[in-house]
Amino acid sequence: MTEILQVVFDALSLGSLYALGALGIALIFGVMRLVNFAHGDTMAFCVFAMLWPSVDAAAIVFAGNLPAWLLIPFILAVGAGLSVLSEIIVFRRFRNTNPATMMIASFALGFVIRYFLLMLYSSRPKSIDLWSNLGLPVEILGARIPLLQVITIVTAIAILIALTFFLKRTRFGLEMRAAAENFTMARMLGVRANRVIMLAFALSGMLAAAVALILVTQTGTADIQMGGNIMLIAFIATVIGGLGSLPGAVFAGFLIGAIATVMQVVLPPEARPFRDAFVYAAVIATLIWRPNGIFMPKSAKQRV
Amino acid sequence: MAQKLAADMVSVAFEGLRALSNVTLEIPAGRVTGLIGPNGAGKTTCVNVLTGFQKPSMGRVMLDGLDISGLPAHRVRQTGIARTFQSGRLFADLTVHENLEVTGVGLGLSRREASLKADALLDWIGISALSDRLAGGLPYTDERRVAIGRALMLEPAFLLLDEPAAGMSAEEADELSRLIHRITDEVKCGVLLIEHNIGLVLKTCHSIYVLDSGEIIEFGTPDAIKASEKVRHAYMGTQADAEGEIL
Numbered sequence: 001m002t003e004i005l006q007v008v009f010d011a012l013s014l015g016s017l018y019a020l021g022a023l024g025i026a027l028i029f030g031v032m033r034l035v036n037f038a039h040g041d042t043m044a045f046c047v048f049a050m051l052w053p054s055v056d057a058a059a060i061v062f063a064g065n066l067p068a069w070l071l072i073p074f075i076l077a078v079g080a081g082l083s084v085l086s087e088i089i090v091f092r093r094f095r096n097t098n099p100a101t102m103m104i105a106s107f108a109l110g111f112v113i114r115y116f117l118l119m120l121y122s123s124r125p126k127s128i129d130l131w132s133n134l135g136l137p138v139e140i141l142g143a144r145i146p147l148l149q150v151i152t153i154v155t156a157i158a159i160l161i162a163l164t165f166f167l168k169r170t171r172f173g174l175e176m177r178a179a180a181e182n183f184t185m186a187r188m189l190g191v192r193a194n195r196v197i198m199l200a201f202a203l204s205g206m207l208a209a210a211v212a213l214i215l216v217t218q219t220g221t222a223d224i225q226m227g228g229n230i231m232l233i234a235f236i237a238t239v240i241g242g243l244g245s246l247p248g249a250v251f252a253g254f255l256i257g258a259i260a261t262v263m264q265v266v267l268p269p270e271a272r273p274f275r276d277a278f279v280y281a282a283v284i285a286t287l288i289w290r291p292n293g294i295f296m297p298k299s300a301k302q303r304v
Numbered sequence: 305m306a307q308k309l310a311a312d313m314v315s316v317a318f319e320g321l322r323a324l325s326n327v328t329l330e331i332p333a334g335r336v337t338g339l340i341g342p343n344g345a346g347k348t349t350c351v352n353v354l355t356g357f358q359k360p361s362m363g364r365v366m367l368d369g370l371d372i373s374g375l376p377a378h379r380v381r382q383t384g385i386a387r388t389f390q391s392g393r394l395f396a397d398l399t400v401h402e403n404l405e406v407t408g409v410g411l412g413l414s415r416r417e418a419s420l421k422a423d424a425l426l427d428w429i430g431i432s433a434l435s436d437r438l439a440g441g442l443p444y445t446d447e448r449r450v451a452i453g454r455a456l457m458l459e460p461a462f463l464l465l466d467e468p469a470a471g472m473s474a475e476e477a478d479e480l481s482r483l484i485h486r487i488t489d490e491v492k493c494g495v496l497l498i499e500h501n502i503g504l505v506l507k508t509c510h511s512i513y514v515l516d517s518g519e520i521i522e523f524g525t526p527d528a529i530k531a532s533e534k535v536r537h538a539y540m541g542t543q544a545d546a547e548g549e550i551l
Binding site: 174181182185187190 | 410
């Protein structure tokens with residue numbers, strides 16, 4: 001029983017991370033039809049914002065020393081700021097180009113961010129000790145669960161509820177959903193396009209920052225490559241969920257987290273190092289079963 | 305409220321192809337004006353020009369004394385000229401209520417004001433029951449009525465309806481006709497009705513323009529249009545007319 005509970009918590013906390021990542025990509029895709037491959041590098045940038053630039057192996061923690069109630073808003077602001085800047089400096093110029101061009105631009109931007117970090121901090125991973133006491137286990141129903149996992153899950157759920165409230169209840173949320181479905185039409189109705197897009201970027205940047213904070217607390221390392229893996233899985237989650245569907249992205253994020261965790265347990269030990277191959281095989285199977293994703297938005301359906 | 309929306313010698317050319325030539329028409333407030341014509345006559349282009357979705361190549365669009373031809377669509381909407389589209393074009397993933405709300409918000413209302421307005425309007429049209437349904441799942445006729453509701457947000461001075469009765473049964477078209485008259489009588493809107501359903505147009509409109517190959521070929525009361533030789537000619541084609549097979 002306690003073992004199952006352990007697996008459930010593992011799955012939920014990994015899934016939370018993927019879901020938050022996927023949501024950051026799906027939000028931007030919704031309003032701009034842009035798959036933002038710089039999202040992972042935005043995460044890395046947020047982590048390095050805690051450090052003072054240096055190429056030494058030891059990290060010189062700077063902003064990271066702030067108390068949590070200051071550090072968290074600071075990192076969220078860094079994520080939102082970088083993301084909004086990317087829109088103003090880069091993506092705005094590509095708004096009327098085709099999606100492939102925008103995607104290439106996002107790759108390029110990702111490289112720019114990554115090599116900017118490389119220049120300031122070198123490519124060596126640095127260890128950071130951020131809230132390491134969160135790794136201590138707490139007892140829940142007899143199972144010993146690391147406190148960080150519990151916090152991750154609770155944070156993710158809180159963010160999801162807040163975002164749902166924002167999208168459903170506020171005027172900006174309403175404008176954003178309308179723009180996500182039919183940008184031209186929303187614009188014709190007087191929805192202020194630039195504001196909606198900037199807001200989507202700001203939210204997406206904050207989601208990247210939240211993921212970055214969780215990642216760095218979990219691993220205790222800052223690495224300029226650190227956003228790469230989660231970006232890939234988050235992207236896959238948005239595709240499986242049905243591009244353009246926010247609930248789909250969240251659901252698929254949790255699904256991939258669950259599949260990965262369960263496989264870690266049930267695969268024979270010799271096969272475990274190749275777990276990701278099995279996870280991606282499951283992804284391919286899902287896409288063969290539902291080529292448009294599990295949740296296809298109504299607006300994407302062909303009407304008869 | 306503005307008294308008159310008019311096209312003044314409007315021409316539109318798409319890469320050399322003339323969609324409209326020297327179209328002059330007038331939509332007075334509080335009345336229903338019809339615009340009919342065979343397929344490809346330029347009716348939708350005409351609506352697009354009047355609502356800022358299409359810039360005229362020549363000529364002007366006048367709202368009372370004001371030239372509004374250069375304005376983008378959302379500015380035109382703010383001056384009080386609303387439209388519906390042939391295919392509804394609602395936000396399928398939003399509820400009916402939210403479809404109206406977002407229009408109100410786009411026009412500068414707060415979410416709360418927009419929500420109240422949407423409630424009142426849905427009630428006025430008689431479709432409050434649909435309020436929380438997703439617009440994407442609505443039957444055809446309901447979708448049209450929601451589209452009209454969305455266009456009526458903040459009581460525009462003019463409402464341009466692009467084939468609102470397409471696919472409707474006779475009874476549904478009758479109901480639409482009554483709704484249009486309520487709009488002119490109670491909202492005091494000037495309505496431009498584009499329709500293929502000639503019966504509906506003859507019954508609903510006070511006056512009718514006939515467009516053929518981008519030109520206005522006739523204008524008059526429903527009775528005058530019914531009797532017009534030119535209109536019969538445009539609709540039936542010279543061949544049939546010469547052989548006297550139809551009518």
